[in-house]
Amino acid sequence: MTISRRRVWAIARKELQEYRRDITVVAAMAILPVVFLVQPLVQVFTIPVSAAAALRHEHALLYLLGVPVLVPAALAAYSVVGERLQATLEPVLATPISRAELLLGKALAAFVPSICVAYGVFALFVAVVEVLARPEIASAFIQGPELLAQLLFTPLLVVWSIWVGIAVSTRVRDPRTAGQLALLVSLPTVAVTTLVAFNIIPATLPMALVLGAALLLLDLLGWRATSAFIDRERLITAT
Amino acid sequence: MAGSGAPALSVEHLSKHFGRRVAFDDVSFEVQRGEVFGFLGPNGAGKTTTVRTLCTLLAPTSGSATVAGLALVPANGERIRRRIAIMPESPGLYLRLSVLENLRCFADLYEVPSPAARIDHALRAVNLADRARDVCGSLSKGMRQRVALARALLTEPQVLFLDEPTSGLDPAAAREVHELIDELRRRGVTVFLTTHRLAEAERLCDRVAIFNTTMRVVGRPGDLRDRLFRREYAVRTAAPLPEPGRVFDGLPAVEGWRPDGVAGYVLAVSEPAVAVPEVTRALVAVGADVLSIAESRHSLEDVYWALIDQDKLADQSELAGRDKLTGQSKLIGQNKRSGPE
Ligand SMILES: Nc1ncnc2c1ncn2[C@@H]1O[C@H](COP(=O)(O)OP(=O)(O)O)[C@@H](O)[C@H]1O
Ligand SMILES: [Mg+2]
Numbered sequence: 383m384t385i386s387r388r389r390v391w392a393i394a395r396k397e398l399q400e401y402r403r404d405i406t407v408v409a410a411m412a413i414l415p416v417v418f419l420v421q422p423l424v425q426v427f428t429i430p431v432s433a434a435a436a437l438r439h440e441h442a443l444l445y446l447l448g449v450p451v452l453v454p455a456a457l458a459a460y461s462v463v464g465e466r467l468q469a470t471l472e473p474v475l476a477t478p479i480s481r482a483e484l485l486l487g488k489a490l491a492a493f494v495p496s497i498c499v500a501y502g503v504f505a506l507f508v509a510v511v512e513v514l515a516r517p518e519i520a521s522a523f524i525q526g527p528e529l530l531a532q533l534l535f536t537p538l539l540v541v542w543s544i545w546v547g548i549a550v551s552t553r554v555r556d557p558r559t560a561g562q563l564a565l566l567v568s569l570p571t572v573a574v575t576t577l578v579a580f581n582i583i584p585a586t587l588p589m590a591l592v593l594g595a596a597l598l599l600l601d602l603l604g605w606r607a608t609s610a611f612i613d614r615e616r617l618i619t620a621t
Numbered sequence: 622m623a624g625s626g627a628p629a630l631s632v633e634h635l636s637k638h639f640g641r642r643v644a645f646d647d648v649s650f651e652v653q654r655g656e657v658f659g660f661l662g663p664n665g666a667g668k669t670t671t672v673r674t675l676c677t678l679l680a681p682t683s684g685s686a687t688v689a690g691l692a693l694v695p696a697n698g699e700r701i702r703r704r705i706a707i708m709p710e711s712p713g714l715y716l717r718l719s720v721l722e723n724l725r726c727f728a729d730l731y732e733v734p735s736p737a738a739r740i741d742h743a744l745r746a747v748n749l750a751d752r753a754r755d756v757c758g759s760l761s762k763g764m765r766q767r768v769a770l771a772r773a774l775l776t777e778p779q780v781l782f783l784d785e786p787t788s789g790l791d792p793a794a795a796r797e798v799h800e801l802i803d804e805l806r807r808r809g810v811t812v813f814l815t816t817h818r819l820a821e822a823e824r825l826c827d828r829v830a831i832f833n834t835t836m837r838v839v840g841r842p843g844d845l846r847d848r849l850f851r852r853e854y855a856v857r858t859a860a861p862l863p864e865p866g867r868v869f870d871g872l873p874a875v876e877g878w879r880p881d882g883v884a885g886y887v888l889a890v891s892e893p894a895v896a897v898p899e900v901t902r903a904l905v906a907v908g909a910d911v912l913s914i915a916e917s918r919h920s921l922e923d924v925y926w927a928l929i930d931q932d933k934l935a936d937q938s939e940l941a942g943r944d945k946l947t948g949q950s951k952l953i954g955q956n957k958r959s960g961p962e
Contacts, residue, residue, distance in 0.1 A: 386732065388729050388732055389729060389730050389732070391729070392725075392726050392727075392729030392730050393726075393730075395726070396715060396718060396722065396723075396726040399715075399717070399718055399722055400715060400717050400718065403717040403718075404717065468713065468714070468715060468716055469709070469711040469712075469713040470713040470714065470715060471713075472673075472678065472707070472709040472713055473707065473709060473713045473727070473769075473772065474730065475678055476676050476677075476678060476702060476705075476706075476707045476709075477702060477727065477730040477731055478699045478702045478703045478730070478731065478732075479730050480699065614677070614678050614679075614698075615678065615679050615680055618673060618678050618679060619639070619679070
């Protein structure tokens with residue numbers, strides 16, 4: 383089976399055009415990161431210098447990994463139910479597009495803004511801390527290995543959340559339910575990143591490798607499972 | 622114009638069930654290339670499900686079909702979809718996107734070569750070239766329908782499926798869509814059109830199928846009338862005939878008659894060329910002043926109601942184990958709701 387890039391991009395482009403003009407999507411993308419920035423920023427500016435050494439055993443930066451989990455889930459949750467709402471599934475499914483192309487197009491459309499928002503939030507946090515916090519605090523907060531983990535885990539988490547969001551979207555009738563359900567289903571993932579951030583799950587190299595491998599596997603399985611939901615008859619009759 | 626070669630659509634004993642619910646059952650028909658074929662039935666008759674099945678969106682439960690020269694099997698899905706286009710019951714436009722953005726998306730999905738020219742062409746065909754940059758959400762229902770039609774014309778489909786293209790439109794908007802369909806016919810596009818509007822089917826279609834879960838009749842609108850009803854003539858006289866029975870009963874070409882108004886009579890005749898002069902002579906012989914003798918034509922609507930009412934009767938008697946499909950012959954001579962056209 384060959385994948386037509388033109389068709390994948392046609393779907394991705396129109397999704398991005400829709401997201402851009404949907405105020406609820408734009409609002410969700412703006413609010414979620416803010417929610418995640420508040421707690422670590424408050425901590426940065428309230429903690430006494432004497433506590434900086436203790437801080438080195440926490441990984442506050444990793445707390446921000448909630449962003450690449452929740453933003454794509456919220457976006458992808460809209461992707462099928464939104465089409466159902468506008469009755470656009472029927473004309474799309476009547477074109478020669480394959481299910482892989484449709485799924486890739488939708489995933490790409492959620493991937494691009496999610497990655498931008500996630501990396502944007504990290505960059506903002508790092509910049510604020512480096513510029514405004516005291517050097518002792520800044521060096522405790524921002525550590526090389528954590529930054530690397532951040533960069534590598536973000537796309538893995540985004541992809542996983544996209545599959546979760548799309549899978550939820552194919553089974554649900556209205557966008558609000560889809561959004562809430564997708565966030566709910568993503569909570570266990572956020573719980574894991576939070577436990578790592580608070581050092582309850584030890585953030586060691588072996589643990590990073592195990593978690594990375596597990597995520598990669600989940601991403602591949604998620605692709606398979608979600609493909610099965612993109613079935614013409616199933617999508618058309620589940621209205 | 623109905624063309625040569627293999628039919629555009631050929632359907633044999635096709636059925637679609639949703640679990641125990643029958644959407645349509647044992648449907649067979651053919652549509653020739655270049656034909657505008659009407660699929661006429663009440664709401665819930667299974668029209669949309671038939672269109673979706675022929676467009677490869679639903680898998681049939683049983684039976685077989687050829688669509689645009691290809692067998693309707695899952696392996697051919699993509700190839701069939703390349704050859705057909707559909708305008709679904711609701712236009713299904715991305716309302717936040719402009720007309721152009723909508724069409725651009727579909728031109729890419731169909732991998733249309735030189736999309737800009739093609740989009741321009743399709744927009745001109747539906748008289749919307751000046752609205753290309755409008756957001757679809759701001760368009761009227763009729764215009765949305767036309768955008769959906771433009772979308773279906775981005776490729777040169779071998780078969781174009783139109784599912785109730787005028788449902789929910791006001792008469793003026795519906796007329797515009799009718800004119801567009803006429804234009805398609807002139808260009809030789811094969812059209813499969815579903816509708817529950819009788820006048821629409823009669824006006825637009827070369828042939829019509831009357832359909833209610835299963836196929837009832839197929840034919841040209843005029844032929845259907847003739848097949849289902851015998852010829853009738855309406856006679857008007859200046860004054861009521863004192864003894865109409867004595868005038869009409871003895872005439873060999875008149876098979877039956879009934880009064881119609883004060884000084885009017887409807888005659889069922891076998892051979893108009895014989896009957897009309899015969900009737901005229903008989904009326905003159907009894908000293909009646911004849912105002913008019915005219916064929917009273919049945920419309921497609923009469924055919925439709927005759928069949929659909931029959932379905933209702935059959936449904937009622939289904940408890941008694943009667944078969945819906947029998948008794949088509951009982952229709953002959955039955956002419957409720959007939960009227961001037
Ligand atoms: N997805 C579905 N699941 C179950 N029944 C369905 C489904 N779609 C249609 N039906 C049933 O099939 C019948 C035909 O529906 P439809 O094809 O929409 O009729 P029409 O388009 O002629 O109004 C109806 O009784 C309808 O309830
Ligand atoms: Mg319908």
